Amino acid sequence: MTGTRPFKHALDRLQQAGLRPTRQRLALARLLFDKVDRHITAEQLHAEAVDAEVQVSLATVYNTLHQFTDAGLLREVVVEAGRSYFDTNTSDHHHFFFEGNGNLQDIPGESVTVAHFPAAPAGTRVARVDVIIRLAPEEA
Amino acid sequence: MTGTRPFKHALDRLQQAGLRPTRQRLALARLLFDKVDRHITAEQLHAEAVDAEVQVSLATVYNTLHQFTDAGLLREVVVEAGRSYFDTNTSDHHHFFFEGNGNLQDIPGESVTVAHFPAAPAGTRVARVDVIIRLAPEEA
DNA sequence: AATTAATTTAGAAATATTCTAAAATGTTTT
DNA sequence: AAAACATTTTAGAATATTTCTAAATTAATT
Ligand SMILES: [Mn+2]
Ligand SMILES: [Mn+2]
Ligand SMILES: [Zn+2]
Ligand SMILES: [Zn+2]
Numbered sequence: 001m002t003g004t005r006p007f008k009h010a011l012d013r014l015q016q017a018g019l020r021p022t023r024q025r026l027a028l029a030r031l032l033f034d035k036v037d038r039h040i041t042a043e044q045l046h047a048e049a050v051d052a053e054v055q056v057s058l059a060t061v062y063n064t065l066h067q068f069t070d071a072g073l074l075r076e077v078v079v080e081a082g083r084s085y086f087d088t089n090t091s092d093h094h095h096f097f098f099e100g101n102g103n104l105q106d107i108p109g110e111s112v113t114v115a116h117f118p119a120a121p122a123g124t125r126v127a128r129v130d131v132i133i134r135l136a137p138e139e140a
Numbered sequence: 141m142t143g144t145r146p147f148k149h150a151l152d153r154l155q156q157a158g159l160r161p162t163r164q165r166l167a168l169a170r171l172l173f174d175k176v177d178r179h180i181t182a183e184q185l186h187a188e189a190v191d192a193e194v195q196v197s198l199a200t201v202y203n204t205l206h207q208f209t210d211a212g213l214l215r216e217v218v219v220e221a222g223r224s225y226f227d228t229n230t231s232d233h234h235h236f237f238f239e240g241n242g243n244l245q246d247i248p249g250e251s252v253t254v255a256h257f258p259a260a261p262a263g264t265r266v267a268r269v270d271v272i273i274r275l276a277p278e279e280a
Numbered sequence: 281a282a283t284t285a286a287t288t289t290a291g292a293a294a295t296a297t298t299c300t301a302a303a304a305t306g307t308t309t310t
Numbered sequence: 311a312a313a314a315c316a317t318t319t320t321a322g323a324a325t326a327t328t329t330c331t332a333a334a335t336t337a338a339t340t
Pocket of ligand 2: 182183
């Protein structure tokens with residue numbers, strides 16, 4: 001019976017995160033996690049939900065994306081002013097960013113070495129290291 | 141005679157960038173470049189200008205920051221949604237970002253090594269490599 | 281079924297940034 | 311130095327993203 005596994009998968013994620021499995025969260029989790037990894041904005045996800053005839057407000061999409069992020073199910077990626085991407089790939093990795101079209105592409109964590117940087121200042125710890133390789137169209 | 145050198149310095153920058161030395165640009169250039177390197181937002185710079193009794197609109201501050209950036213006099217740094225910093229340090233360097241208070245601190249380019257990353261996809265060239273080391277308050 | 285707690289929502293608000301077109305200023309030509 | 315021309319500045323509106331508020335709904339527990 002096709003169609004139940006995706007629900008199961010999304011349900012597992014919510015339980016793992018300690019979040020109540022509401023209709024909206026289940027639907028958003030399915031949209032987010034039942035496909036290949038991706039980088040999506042709140043508005044894009046809301047549009048996808050509307051498109052899939054899931055009734056959910058934009059406020060709830062924002063709330064849910066932040067809850068998922070806090071729970072470690074998503075990662076927020078900021079590369080441009082006034083636009084936040086939410087990344088379904090939560091493994092240690094980095095990004096190519098195409099300045100032309102705003103696309104993001106993953107770079108596996110193992111394939112970048114960040115070495116020699118100074119120790120974190122006293123009273124702080126390194127929460128994350130982000131490497132963004134900004135790409136421009138090749139000149140003619 | 142103190143007070144003329146700063147004008148000369150700012151004037152040089154504008155000429156180097158091929159920008160007309162208007163009252164507003166000169167004043168903003170002095171505020172930006174006649175002190176130690178820093179990371180400043182458009183609103184902060186506008187507030188400083190108002191404070192220094194320089195009459196300039198917020199729109200002009202944005203225009204000028206972008207012109208300076210395009211001319212290579214500034215660098216835009218994006219680390220948080222809905223907030224752009226302009227960096228008077230245009231040398232090749234990276235950043236510590238304190239998630240607690242939104243502060244940025246430079247890391248000299250030579251003290252970070254980014255190695256082994258994949259080649260830029262066909263049709264693109266690497267415009268810049270940004271390394272952001274995100275710091276959180278040390279846990280108790 | 282009643283109680284309690286968590287969630288969703290519409291709409292307003294806050295924030296950041298860009299746009300528009302008119303006024304002002306700077307530059308070049310005569 | 312006036313006239314002509316080009317650039318810049320500006321107020322205010324517009325756009326865009328994100329957050330907030332408080333009321334309505336839904337879920338979980340008793
Ligand atoms: Mn968006
Ligand atoms: Mn700001
Ligand atoms: Zn990613
Ligand atoms: Zn810097």
